[in-house]
Amino acid sequence: MDITLKRRTTKVVNVGSVSIGGDNPIRIQSMTNTDTLDTKATVKQVIELANAGCELVRITASDTKSAEKLYDIRNEIVKLGYDIPLIADIHFNPKAAEIAAKIVDKVRINPGNYIDRNTQNDYSEQQYQDELSRISERLQPLIEICKRHKTAMRVGTNQGSLSQRLISRYGNTPLAMANSALEFVKICKSFEYEQLVLSMKSSNVRTMTIATRLLVDMLDAESLNYPVHIGVTEAGEGEDGRIKSAVGIGSLLTLGIGDTIRVSLTEDPVAEIPVAQAILQSSGCRVFKAEIISCPSCGRTKYDIEAAVRQVKTRCSHLTGVKIAVMGCIVNGPGEMLDADYGYIGSLDGKVHLYRKGKLAFSNVEEHKAIDVLLEMIAQDGKSK
Ligand code: SF4
Structure with a gap:
């Protein structure tokens, strides 16, 4: 078994000012939920997303009128001094x-919408191939425009809108989803268009992760190393939506799969951005703030560890790249925080030991003074920013 942790090798796809894939950071994206015809509201939300740390914003273009409106939206955003790439969702x-x-810089299309509206259950090989040829003909004008305008494309497969043709061959399965994207990849390649990002979306976490892993295996087997976008669609809201997204997205990230992510919450889209950052940081893919670990505490803990964790988070989170361990006792704490830069460990009643790189730096510091001593120590090490 290969136990090395490495990111899947992907080609770079340029989306306006932001590149996806290759060695680029795993990008965070979101989508507006305003009416695209309302330029003011849409521009306002795009700016709010950009200010929150979103790196690409998708805007729905459900018809030709809203697609044309993207022109005004783009211009207003540029006038305000932002160059965040825009993606049209079709x-x-x-x-x-x-x-x-x-x-815009990228269009997201759903392969399920480039199909004949057939309801037949059986396809002969000839009928199957004929439909693929019709899809190719219908897709070609868009591909030619994308080539001319250097516009990227996401082929975004949704389990809920698979074609009857694919379902007749593979059932409504992750295999059908992966093949749906692969067909489009091959059509795009036949027209020498390579600026592709692919995604497999489902509200079922297992379906989404299996489909994405299948797709990646199928792509890699044919040296088609396109980047992938990952996310759990219709994840919900609140804690449920966050946990569902973290499980789906996080499980793929830890396998090295994923070049851009979207956390889909039934909330203001701006709320998706800190969740995406926390997923990325938890999986070791990107660093946005200090990493603070803490033990659950037990009968050996002789100080208020919950208050200590809250205080360390409040005062130290901005120290990007620093790892701090807050531990309950000196019996097991030092051994369990060996890879932390600093340790904040309960010793006697109301007293704390402070560690630097696993070595005791200050012993039995009064609990109420410990956070200031810790911050001074970090500042002395030149890591106060
Ligand atoms: S580090 Fe100490 S206090 Fe924390 S859980 Fe382990 S034994 Fe308990």
Whole structure:
């Protein structure tokens, strides 16, 4: 078994001012939930997302009118001094995709919308291939526009909108989802278009992760190293949505899969950004703030560890790249925090030992003074920013 932790090798896809894949950081994206025809509200939300740390913003373009509106939205955003890449989200209207592809940096299309509306359950090989040829013909104009305008494309497969043709061959399964994307990849390649990002979305975490792993295996087997976008669609809201997203996205990230992520919450999209950052940091993929670990405490703990963790988080989170361990006791604490830069460990009643790189630096510091001593020590080490 290969137990090395490495990121899947992917090609770089340029989306305006931001690159996805290769050695680039795993990008955070989100989507507006305003009416695209309301330029003011949409621009305001894009700016709020950019200020929160979102790196690419998707805007729905459900028809040709809203696709045209992207032009005004783009101009207003540029006027305000932002160059955040915009992505048009297209579902049922290939014409809207063709308009949007001339305006924005990337278009997201759903392969399920480039299909004949057939309901038949059986396809002969000839019928199957004929439908693929019709898809290719319908997709070609968009591909040519994307090539001319250097617009990237996400082929975003949703389990809920698979074609009857694929379902007839593979069932409504992760295999059908992976093949749905692979067909589009091959069509794009036949027109020498390579600026692709792929995604497998489902509200079922297991389906999403299995489909993505299948897709990646199928792509890599054919040396088609396109980046992937990962996310759990319709994850919900509050703690449920956050946990569901963390499980789905996090499990793929820890396997080295994923070049851009979106946490989908039924909330203000700005709320998605800190969750995405926390997922990325927890999986060791990107660092946004200090890493603070703490033990659950037990009968050996002789100080208020919960208050200590809150205080260390409040006063030290801005120290990006620093790892601090807050531990309950000196019996097991020092051994369990060996890879931390600093340790804050309960000793006697109301007293704390402070450690630097696993070595005792200050012993039995009064609990109420310990955070200041810790911060001074960090500052002395030149890590106070
Ligand atoms: S580090 Fe000490 S206080 Fe914390 S859980 Fe372990 S034994 Fe208990």
